[in-house]
Amino acid sequence: MKVAVLDIKGKETGRKADLSDAVFAIEPNDHAVYLDVKQYLAHQRQGTHKAKERAEIAGSTRKIKKQKGTGTARAGSIKSPIFRGGGRIFGPRPKDYGQKLNKNVKRLARKSALSIKSKEQAILVVEDFNFDVPKTxxxxxxxxxxxxENKKSLFVLGDSNNSVYLSSRNLKGSEVVTSSEISTYKILNASSIVLLESALEGLESNLTK
Known part of the structure; x- marks a missing residue:
């Protein structure tokens, strides 16, 4: 599949980039996409939630009232969950929400996402560019x-470029990643994918192993 290469002014350079059909024109696998997005979102969860249970509450161990004769229920500890300030019953504990996913499924999901964007004509190929100093x-x-300007965009670079990355960091709707950092979620979350020429070889190599 041939796509015109643009410069940073948005004009055609007269060159064409060859996008591999094995990456940008496959039949999308919706289930693979679902699994990869699910794993990505699960990995965003810190899992550091924690509530103190009865044994972890700081407080006196004295029996708070006598066993009989009060006319109320028996109570042996101020740290009991039934009292205010007591421990929590079955409270949340730290947990790892990470999920495992086969590498081949992840590659299939990313190829599917790129194929979806290609079908929507939401992929642009731009010649490599750089800034002398980072400037939003x-x-x-x-x-x-x-x-x-007013769309969500994902710029995919061949190698890390600090000037381009820092220039985009303050813009909420734009994200800059390298070809090795691309994910199914980021592809689908963007309205347009901007591939720099230097990213094509690495991207196709990573996804066709």
């Missing part, structure tokens, strides 16, 4: 030229 204004200029 310069990155906003690129977004405006590509018609992505």
């Amino acid at each position: 204004k310069d990155f906003k200029g690129v977004l405006k030229s590509l018609g992505l």
Whole structure:
């Protein structure tokens, strides 16, 4: 599949990029996409929730009233869950929400997501660019030229580029990743995918192993 290569002004350079059909034109597997997105979101959970139970509450161990003769229920500890300030019954404990997923399923999910975006004509190929110094204004200029100013966009670089990354960091709707950091969730969450020329080889290599 041939796609025109654009410059950062949004104009065609006269060159064409060849997008592999094995990555950008497969029949999407919805279940693989679901599993990969589910795993990604599960890994975002810290799992550090914790409530103190009866044995962890700081308080006196004295029997708070005599066993008989009070006319009320027996009570042996101020730390009992039935009293205010007592421990919590079956409270949340730290937990790892991570899920395992086969590498081949993850590759299939990412290829499916890219194929969906390709079918929607939401993939742009842009020649490599750089900024002399990190500047949000310069990155906003690129977004405006590509018609992505008010859209969610995902820029995929071949290698890490600190200037481009820092220039985009303050913009809520844009994200910059390398070809090895791309995920199914990030692909689907963006309205448009911007692939830099240097990212194509690494992306296709990672997804066709």
